[in-house]
Amino acid sequence: MSTTSLDNPPRDVGAAAPAPGRRRRAKPGTWRHAIRRDWQLYSLAILPLLFFAIFRYLPMLGNVIAFRKFEPGGSIFGESWVGLRYVKMFLNDPSFWTVFTNTLVLGALTLLFCFPLPIVLALLLNEVRNRRVKRFLQSVSYLPHFLSMVIVAGIVMQMLAIDGPVNQIVKVFGGEPTAFLQKPEWFRTIFVSSEVWQTVGWGTILYLAALTTIDEQLYEAARMDGAGRWRQIWHVTLPGIRPTAITLLILNIGTFMAVGFEKVLLLYNPLTYPTADVISTYLYRMGVESSNLSYAAAIGLFEALVGVVLILSANLISRRTVGTSLW
Secondary structure, eight states: OOOOOSSSOOOOTTOOOOOTTOOOOOOTTSHHHHHHHSHHHHHTTHHHHHHHIIIIIGGGGGGGGGSEEOOTTSOTTOSEEOTTHHHHHHHTOHHHHHHHHHHHHHHHHHHHHHTHHHHHHHHHHHTOOOHHHHHHHHHHHHGGGGSOHHHHHHHHHHHTSTTSHHHHHHHHTTOOOOOGGGOHHHHHHHHHHHHHHHHHHHHHHHHHHHHTTSOHHHHHHHHHTTOOHHHHIIIIIHHHHHHHHHHHHHHHHHTSSSOOHHHHHHHOOGGGHHHHOOHHHHHHIIIIISOOHHHHHHHHHHHHHHHHHHHHHHHHHHHHHTSOOOO
16 A cells, blocks of 8 residues: 655646746736737837827937037037036026016916816807707817917917008097007917917817716706706806816916917017017027027926926815815
């Protein structure tokens, strides 16, 4: 009678030994298993990732010239280390603080008008019951977004020219024609009003999509409680689109400093510099026109840091007060 040794337990005859060099299968729930299972979907992200890597993250290496002396034709990372020389230059430059103030004012006015108006327009469009009328209004409001910035600037210039429609109306009421685009006190009004006309309609798309996700039973319950249309909007509709609104608000605050470079560049002139010149246009003149790229890089880095601080602060305040945030 034979006995089995405890040190050498019997092998399962049906179990096959793993072949040498054979890869082990990824365990379910791991990232390797997810990639092997859905590799077709993940492959779609390759081009977007390459785009961001090449055109967004790789150029960040150029920020080093904010601390190095850059000369055209020399090394792309600068010739010699100068430390905070260019940072001290723009901090002591009165022109920089003028454009910084203009950027804050234009950014605040743009946020004040261009953020809430899409919500108002979306609520109004949501109340339109006739589909044809609703589609017509949506098409009319969306159209300016698809116009080139050059065309928009051209329309503004033609409308506000000395012999343009606006001055013709001023003449009808007995006023004197005004060169609006040469008056510094008019630039902010012109910029914000044109920005509202161009962006408000397009901004309603996300809010209209968010409105479709609100449960109709909430409206029925509100009507049963005697709530009128305004109370339904206040207690049901607005809370329903609040996460979308907070997310867009945080994103808008993050781009607060990068206020419309193209439109400002097309509409402003030396006469309107006191109120029209912003950081982005100042960078363009210093870096491209004056070839002082290190100085421009220092200012651009400062602008980016301010933007990061703004978006982090807005996200933190939103998470603690409202409970909605980007991360």
